Amino acid sequence: MSEVREEELVPPPPAWGMSARRWLWLAPLLAAMLLPFLWMVALSVSPQAGNSFTKALEGPWDFSQYRTLFETGKMGRYLLNSLGVAIIVVVLNVVTAAMVGYVLGRKRVPGERFWTMGIVATLMVPKQTLMIPLYLVLARLHLLDSYAALILPFAVDAFGIFLVRQYVTQLPIELEEAARVDGATDWQIFREVALPLLKPVLAVVAIQAFLTNWNSFLFPLIFVDSDHLRTLPVGLALMSQTEHSVDWGFLMAGSTVASLPVLVVFVAFQRQILSGLLAGAEK
Amino acid sequence: MRTHSRATAWFLASPWVVAFALFGLYPFVFSLGASFTNYTPLAPDATRFVGLANYARALHDPAFWSALRNTALFVLGTIPFTTAASLGLALAVQPAFRGRTLFRVGFFLPSVVSIVVLSLVFKGLYASNGGLNSVLALMHLPTPAWLQDPRTALPGIMAMDVWAASGYYMIIFLAGLEGIPRDLYDAARLDGAGGWARFTHITLPLLRPTLLFVLVVNTIRSLQIFAEVFVMTRGGPLGSTTTVVYHLYEQAFSRFQLGEASAIAYLLFLLSLGLAWVQMKAVGAQEESRG
Amino acid sequence: MKRIALALVLLLAMGACAPAKKVQEVVFWQFWPLEVIQPLVTAFEAENPGIHVRVEQLTWDGGKDKITASVAAGNPPDLCELGSTYMPRFLDSGALSDWSAGVADLRPGLRGWEQCMVGDAIYGLPWVLGTRALFYNKALFARAGLDSTHGPVTWAELETAAARIQKLGGGVHGYGVSLNDKQKLFKKFMPYAWGNGGEILSAGLDSARFDSPENVAALEFYLRLRKVGTLGMQDALDQEFKEGRLGMQISGAWLFKQIPKEAPHLKYGVALVPQPAADRGTHASFAGGEVLVSFQASKRKEDALRLARFLVRPDNALALAIAAQSVQPATVSADTAAYYRERPMQQVLIQQFATARFTPNHAAWDEMEQAIESEVEQALYDKKSAAQAVTDANARIAGLLGKK
Numbered sequence: 001m002s003e004v005r006e007e008e009l010v011p012p013p014p015a016w017g018m019s020a021r022r023w024l025w026l027a028p029l030l031a032a033m034l035l036p037f038l039w040m041v042a043l044s045v046s047p048q049a050g051n052s053f054t055k056a057l058e059g060p061w062d063f064s065q066y067r068t069l070f071e072t073g074k075m076g077r078y079l080l081n082s083l084g085v086a087i088i089v090v091v092l093n094v095v096t097a098a099m100v101g102y103v104l105g106r107k108r109v110p111g112e113r114f115w116t117m118g119i120v121a122t123l124m125v126p127k128q129t130l131m132i133p134l135y136l137v138l139a140r141l142h143l144l145d146s147y148a149a150l151i152l153p154f155a156v157d158a159f160g161i162f163l164v165r166q167y168v169t170q171l172p173i174e175l176e177e178a179a180r181v182d183g184a185t186d187w188q189i190f191r192e193v194a195l196p197l198l199k200p201v202l203a204v205v206a207i208q209a210f211l212t213n214w215n216s217f218l219f220p221l222i223f224v225d226s227d228h229l230r231t232l233p234v235g236l237a238l239m240s241q242t243e244h245s246v247d248w249g250f251l252m253a254g255s256t257v258a259s260l261p262v263l264v265v266f267v268a269f270q271r272q273i274l275s276g277l278l279a280g281a282e283k
Numbered sequence: 284m285r286t287h288s289r290a291t292a293w294f295l296a297s298p299w300v301v302a303f304a305l306f307g308l309y310p311f312v313f314s315l316g317a318s319f320t321n322y323t324p325l326a327p328d329a330t331r332f333v334g335l336a337n338y339a340r341a342l343h344d345p346a347f348w349s350a351l352r353n354t355a356l357f358v359l360g361t362i363p364f365t366t367a368a369s370l371g372l373a374l375a376v377q378p379a380f381r382g383r384t385l386f387r388v389g390f391f392l393p394s395v396v397s398i399v400v401l402s403l404v405f406k407g408l409y410a411s412n413g414g415l416n417s418v419l420a421l422m423h424l425p426t427p428a429w430l431q432d433p434r435t436a437l438p439g440i441m442a443m444d445v446w447a448a449s450g451y452y453m454i455i456f457l458a459g460l461e462g463i464p465r466d467l468y469d470a471a472r473l474d475g476a477g478g479w480a481r482f483t484h485i486t487l488p489l490l491r492p493t494l495l496f497v498l499v500v501n502t503i504r505s506l507q508i509f510a511e512v513f514v515m516t517r518g519g520p521l522g523s524t525t526t527v528v529y530h531l532y533e534q535a536f537s538r539f540q541l542g543e544a545s546a547i548a549y550l551l552f553l554l555s556l557g558l559a560w561v562q563m564k565a566v567g568a569q570e571e572s573r574g
Numbered sequence: 575m576k577r578i579a580l581a582l583v584l585l586l587a588m589g590a591c592a593p594a595k596k597v598q599e600v601v602f603w604q605f606w607p608l609e610v611i612q613p614l615v616t617a618f619e620a621e622n623p624g625i626h627v628r629v630e631q632l633t634w635d636g637g638k639d640k641i642t643a644s645v646a647a648g649n650p651p652d653l654c655e656l657g658s659t660y661m662p663r664f665l666d667s668g669a670l671s672d673w674s675a676g677v678a679d680l681r682p683g684l685r686g687w688e689q690c691m692v693g694d695a696i697y698g699l700p701w702v703l704g705t706r707a708l709f710y711n712k713a714l715f716a717r718a719g720l721d722s723t724h725g726p727v728t729w730a731e732l733e734t735a736a737a738r739i740q741k742l743g744g745g746v747h748g749y750g751v752s753l754n755d756k757q758k759l760f761k762k763f764m765p766y767a768w769g770n771g772g773e774i775l776s777a778g779l780d781s782a783r784f785d786s787p788e789n790v791a792a793l794e795f796y797l798r799l800r801k802v803g804t805l806g807m808q809d810a811l812d813q814e815f816k817e818g819r820l821g822m823q824i825s826g827a828w829l830f831k832q833i834p835k836e837a838p839h840l841k842y843g844v845a846l847v848p849q850p851a852a853d854r855g856t857h858a859s860f861a862g863g864e865v866l867v868s869f870q871a872s873k874r875k876e877d878a879l880r881l882a883r884f885l886v887r888p889d890n891a892l893a894l895a896i897a898a899q900s901v902q903p904a905t906v907s908a909d910t911a912a913y914y915r916e917r918p919m920q921q922v923l924i925q926q927f928a929t930a931r932f933t934p935n936h937a938a939w940d941e942m943e944q945a946i947e948s949e950v951e952q953a954l955y956d957k958k959s960a961a962q963a964v965t966d967a968n969a970r971i972a973g974l975l976g977k978k
Contacts, residue, residue, distance in 0.1 A: 128536055201459075
């Protein structure tokens with residue numbers, strides 16, 4: 001199947017007039033949404049301001065908090081751990097969601113509705129109650145305090161499976177049926193016909209899996225002891241929390257740095273959501 | 284042919300079934316079982332079966348009902364707004380226009396930051412002399428002590444939740460929108476259908492599965508909110524922001540009474556299940572089996 | 575391509591299984607930053623060749639959950655730091671190791687044994703302690719025409735000072751009244767109750783004593799302070815104090831660390847919590863601390879005890895207290911150390927220990943504290959009178975006595 005380049009099919013960007021109208025009512029909305037984020041960055045460069053936004057805006061700004069962050073070298077390690085673990089979890093999630101979501105969406109198993117409900121049901125229990133039993137499972141498997149503890153419990157996520165399943169139910173089945181008539185096996189149909197059509201939703205699964213895993217605090221805290229295996233949120237908490245107070249400047253600097261990889265992932269993947277434009281054009 | 288495709292299906296799903304059984308199903312069943320006992324992690328050998336005692340205790344506790352009421356208020360007050368806002372944002376940033384990526388990223392930004400940090404930032408914003416009140420003072424509007432007044436604390440947290448979640452569900456709607464074949468719109472335009480007609484007759488119906496997803500998942504998440512409450516108000520003032528999960532945490536978890544905690548959790552689970560079922564009936568009605 | 579990636583991923587996942595645990599290690603879980611604790615641990619290892627210690631830092635937020643999970647799974651650390659707020663539940667569970675014989679000789683030299691004892695049996699070693707005292711703003715005192723060389727000594731002096739500072743206006747408040755900041759309100763209100771002679775439970779922990787005229791009077795006093803002050807949660811009040819807009823508040827030693835960094839020009843002082851009157855009551859306050867314990871299921875119990883005994887030596891506890899700044903050593907004569915003699919404000923905190931009260935070690939203590947805090951909150955929001963709040967709190971406490 002030849003890859004048609006998106007640029008060849010999409011008309012040139014619209015005139016500035018239409019864009020300007022959109023900007024008119026979207027820009028203020030955007031500003032409102034960004035304000036708290038601006039606060040965060042402002043606090044990160046004004047350690048003397050505590051958590052006062054007005055003081056942060058007026059006072060002298062210095063980036064010393066960012067320097068301190070990386071001074072001990074731990075931050076780099078935590079970043080790498082988070083990155084490595086998140087990438088693997090994303091890959092596993094996307095693969096699972098694609099396969100299981102497809103199978104469920106195309107009703108390939110008996111009692112599919114029941115299985116779907118069951119999978120979604122696991123989302124309905126607050127994770128605080130699942131914490132201890134999960135810990136016990138990991139302990140019995142001797143997986144505590146290892147990368148496996150940060151990856152395996154999160155490899156299969158009901159959220160992604162459910163999302164793909166929903167998407168698949170609305171996907172036209174004609175292409176797949178045509179391929180079956182042509183004699184393709186199930187696996188071929190899945191890989192060559194269905195999978196490309198799933199790109200937009202898989203992009204979303206990737207983004208959300210990355211995001212959830214990146215900011216995950218409670219489970220990485222409980223399942224991992226060793227400092228060299230720690231992920232970012234736990235490391236950041238250790239470095240900025242004291243018993244009675246929060247080191248605001250430091251925490252905000254760390255959080256700003258922590259937000260950047262997710263942003264990069266988002267910008268990179270959100271273009272994939274566009275590829276659905278091709279789906280209709282193939283007809 | 285049928286059995287062949289079924290076998291393939293099972294094969295495709297098998298490694299994940301194992302992982303799911305271990306890390307998804309087992310903890311679920313364990314805590315369900317624990318809810319019928321007096322299990323406490325500090326003394327696991329002293330566990331005894333207590334039947335429905337934990338459930339009875341939860342249901343007889345006025346604090347539980349108060350937490351349930353707060354949670355219901357929260358869900359009813361945020362889901363409609365978040366759904367509408369995220370759909371609206373998705374529609375706004377879906378067509379190609381200059382700077383579209385900037386807006387997509389910008390609206391998504393709140394979801395990128397950890398909920399704890401977001402809550403801390405909003406806690407400062409809502410302070411008596413904080414950012415929000417400064418702005419309101421400039422406009423000569425009243426400046427309540429948002430998080431200290433039982434009447435405004437929960438709405439304050441709700442507003443923050445809508446703000447934070449809209450961008451997140453926006454991208455899910457974006458993906459759903461991209462799955463709608465372009466030529467349907469073209470054909471409709473040829474037939475003379477206007478923007479609103481195209482929206483109600485093409486977009487909405489084809490968006491149903493995605494809409495159902497957003498509703499179900501957002502409801503489940505909202506029923507469980509905890510971190511925001513923990514950071515911003517600790518369930519106060521006067522218990523007005525205590526949600527069911529916060530109640531669970533404060534009552535049972537901090538006392539290591541996992542049996543009691545699990546009972547509360549499973550009562551919440553039943554509620555989530557019921558709501559999801561209702562939503563599926565209402566919105567997901569049209570799932571013709573296309574396989 | 576995807577298949578290769580998958581295979582790689584699975585390989586990585588399997589290869590990343592838990593490293594073989596070195597059996598000769600003593601596992602020590604604690605809450606202080608590694609830069610602070612490592613020197614002490616290294617010194618211990620030097621003194622005890624053959625013992626290797628593996629230190630892990632826990633976060634305050636979630637650390638207790640981690641400890642609990644490890645006990646549930648049967649693989650707790652050998653030595654662990656527990657906060658005094660966690661102690662009642664752990665003591666009640668029977669999961670802690672009995673150290674009565676192993677630490678008897680240390681009894682005279684340390685304070686705060688109440689935190690780790692049940693009857694005559696000892697289940698831990700007090701390591702560092704924390705208390706609350708009255709922080710006051712000297713500049714505001716001077717502006718209000720008050721003597722800024724010392725803080726108020728009695729309730730009446732406190733109220734007068736607060737009133738005068740409140741009158742200064744311009745965003746300045748006299749006294750910072752704590753709202754229901756969970757597990758913090760208690761520490762800011764009870765000093766007045768205890769100082770006035772009030773109690774919570776009987777000495778045998780078997781009956782509720784909260785409903786008393788002394789406690790009602792203390793609560794009424796606390797409520798009156800709202801008129802000459804402002805209400806807020808701990809971090810909001812601390813922030814106002816650091817910005818120089820709050821005359822007085824009860825707070826703790828963490829301010830010694832924050833003020834030099836965030837408000838280096840602030841002129842402030844520390845005083846013992848005022849007592850009801852010159853001839854009545856005491857300068858009572860809240861006291862809590864960090865305790866070192868070992869578990870029944872711990873593997874290296876003797877070495878853990880040896881490490882614990884090392885850590886509570888006066889020099890070592892002092893080193894930790896200096897590095898952390900927010901706590902003081904549990905050593906009895908800590909205030910005579912040169913470090914504290916040079917820092918009179920911190921010395922006041924140590925002196926406060928002499929009249930400070932630890933919380934009762936009843937298994938249901940968490941809930942009793944919640945009861946007191948929520949009833950005081952009702953009174954703060956004028957939903958109940960002080961007398962009614964105290965009576966209701968007492969009823970709730972009494973109901974919890976037989977419970978676990």
